[in-house]
Amino acid sequence: MALIEVENLAITFKTQKGEITPVRGITFNLEEGESLGVVGESGSGKSLTNLAIMGLLPPNAIVTADKLLFNGQDLLNLSDFSWQKIRGEKMAMIFQDAMTALNPCYNVEFQIQETLKIHTSLNRKERLERCIHLLDLVGIADPNSRLKSFPHELSGGMAQRVMIAIALACNPKVLIADEPTTALDVTIQDQILKLITEIQEKNKMALILVTHDIGVVSEFSKNIQVMYAGEIVEKGPTKEIIKYPRHPYTQGLLNSRPGHSVIFRERLPSISGLVPDMRQRPLGCQFRPRCTFASENCERPIELYPSQFAFEKNRSEHNSTMMSITTPSVRQIRCIHPLEGERNA
Ligand SMILES: Nc1ncnc2c1ncn2[C@@H]1O[C@H](COP(=O)(O)OP(=O)(O)O)[C@@H](O)[C@H]1O
Ligand code: SF4
Numbered sequence: 001m002a003l004i005e006v007e008n009l010a011i012t013f014k015t016q017k018g019e020i021t022p023v024r025g026i027t028f029n030l031e032e033g034e035s036l037g038v039v040g041e042s043g044s045g046k047s048l049t050n051l052a053i054m055g056l057l058p059p060n061a062i063v064t065a066d067k068l069l070f071n072g073q074d075l076l077n078l079s080d081f082s083w084q085k086i087r088g089e090k091m092a093m094i095f096q097d098a099m100t101a102l103n104p105c106y107n108v109e110f111q112i113q114e115t116l117k118i119h120t121s122l123n124r125k126e127r128l129e130r131c132i133h134l135l136d137l138v139g140i141a142d143p144n145s146r147l148k149s150f151p152h153e154l155s156g157g158m159a160q161r162v163m164i165a166i167a168l169a170c171n172p173k174v175l176i177a178d179e180p181t182t183a184l185d186v187t188i189q190d191q192i193l194k195l196i197t198e199i200q201e202k203n204k205m206a207l208i209l210v211t212h213d214i215g216v217v218s219e220f221s222k223n224i225q226v227m228y229a230g231e232i233v234e235k236g237p238t239k240e241i242i243k244y245p246r247h248p249y250t251q252g253l254l255n256s257r258p259g260h261s262v263i264f265r266e267r268l269p270s271i272s273g274l275v276p277d278m279r280q281r282p283l284g285c286q287f288r289p290r291c292t293f294a295s296e297n298c299e300r301p302i303e304l305y306p307s308q309f310a311f312e313k314n315r316s317e318h319n320s321t322m323m324s325i326t327t328p329s330v331r332q333i334r335c336i337h338p339l340e341g342e343r344n345a
């Protein structure tokens with residue numbers, strides 16, 4: 001049994017201008033200890049999908065799914081009490097802007113202690129020890145004195161470390177990090193992402209790392225899930241997807257990375273055009289208006305399907321340059337004219 005099982009998830013909002021479904025047909029599993037990078041342009045439904053898993057969507061969101069399970073437990077019909085047991089204790093989430101997520105009125109110790117009080121039976125002394133341990137774990141020097149700091153006394157990077165410490169307070173089984181470093185400068189970004197992935201491996205915790213930057217997932221996640229216009233368009237092991245992107249959108253994302261001069265056999269130098277308006281979705285493939293490989297057949301509904309066969313064929317053709325992959329590749333794609341070539345980076 002996977003840790004998180006999502007089948008046919010859709011999220012709908014009733015707005016003044018009519019109903020929109022910015023997320024639809026989302027199906028994926030997250031295994032225990034898996035590290036999954038979710039990537040896609042802004043507005044592709046990454047945050048909504050993960051907020052649905054955490055039960056944190058705004059009240060006007062209508063969530064439907066054939067399955068939305070955490071450890072076999074149905075998340076669609078949970079009581080507030082059960083949510084409280086899961087959220088913070090078994091699943092935790094960190095956001096882009098730590099400064100606004102932290103409460104400006106309370107010091108660091110109070111905010112970590114709050115989580116420990118709700119979710120553990122630790123006594124006062126044990127909680128204090130745990131606070132110090134957590135700050136130490138997230139690389140904050142002199143934890144004893146830092147516990148007394150208020151959020152405005154922390155740098156952006158330090159505030160993000162405190163938020164990670166709060167998220168890790170109860171050793172969750174899964175951490176969802178939604179653009180955790182977008183607000184930070186590049187050097188600090190790297191340090192925080194290294195910290196998150198080190199802790200993920202050490203604690204054997206599952207991690208969903210959400211980012212608009214495919215460079216970040218390619219470095220820090222073992223698997224990638226590419227989202228476009230509220231749908232998953234490609235999924236698989238990072239190393240394979242970086243070398244053999246099969247969906248034209250994934251290829252476009254890789255090609256758009258700043259500072260990376262890349263040549264593709266089938267070129268798509270950058271992605272022109274915009275993510276579709278949710279009120280006027282195109283027929284069939286959502287990427288069609290921007291895709292240079294589109295045909296009339298792309299106007300029909302296109303499902304996500306396993307692309308193992310084509311990839312295996314591809315693999316034998318390029319055997320000499322193939323990196324060593326010991327497990328069979330489990331890849332999925334939502335495209336009827338998938339790319340076959342190897343990407344030369
Ligand atoms: N509260 C809301 N009400 C109506 N539409 C929303 C709301 N939140 C998000 N959306 C729509 O869902 C789309 C996807 O949002 P989001 O999941 O935040 O994208 P991402 O995290 O990939 O940038 C947005 O572009 C917007 O159209
Ligand atoms: S299904 Fe068609 S339009 Fe969509 S990405 Fe594939 S080739 Fe392009």
Ligand SMILES: [Mg+2]
Binds near residue numbers: 048
């Ligand atoms: Mg987002």
